[in-house]
Amino acid sequence: MTFEELKPKVLDILHHDDKIRDEKLLQICRLLEENVDYYDWVGFYFRNGDKEELVLGPYIGEPTDHTVIPFGKGICGQVAVSNKNFVVPDVKAQDNYIACSLTVKSEIVVPMFVDGKNIGQIDIDSNVLDPFTDLDERFLEFVNEEVAKIF
Structure with missing residues (x-):
């Protein structure tokens, strides 16, 4: 599935009022992991209040020990x-x-902003060497812009 085909699916997930935020984020992780061949681990990290650390949010993929990451x-x-x-x-x-895993070969991380403040990020690990392009960056920026609207 192309990124353009995934965009309306992301919007559809985010506009369901019957689901709580973490359920929506988990659904987005699942959507991306299942529909982009080289997205092997998809997750969100969020700033932990005023602390200079990130806390793992919803994700799909192998379990990770990295649930808190210092800035x-x-x-x-x-x-x-x-x-x-x-x-x-x-x-x-x-x-x-x-x-995080011996199988991970590459990674892309894109920050998420609310009112100009970095509140977190989407993190994608791939078991493929060098698969990410500008199209991935633009698509993940779109995802984060839309996700930021529910914060």
């Missing part, structure tokens, strides 16, 4: 500080990478 640590922690997308074509080439 600056790993790819997610770096995005929390930089407020910029981070695409890692090969995780083995990253000094500040936190390994």
Whole structure:
């Protein structure tokens, strides 16, 4: 399924008033993981109040021990500080990478903003080397813009 085909499905999930926010986020994770071949782990991390750390939210994929990530640590922690997308074509080439699984080869993390403040991010791991393109970035920015509206 193309990103353009996935966009209305994301909107449909977010506009169901009968579901709580975490259920919607989990459905989005599942939608992406099931419909993008190289999205092997899809999850959200959110800022933990005023603390400079991220807390794992809804996700689909292998369980992770990384439920709390300090700002600056790993790819997610770096995005929390930089407020910029981070695409890692090969995780083995990253000094500040936190390994979640031996099968992960690449990662993309895109921040989410509410009223200009970084509240969290979507994190995608892939078992494929260098699969992410500008299209992934634009699509995940769209997802985060829409998700931000329910916060």
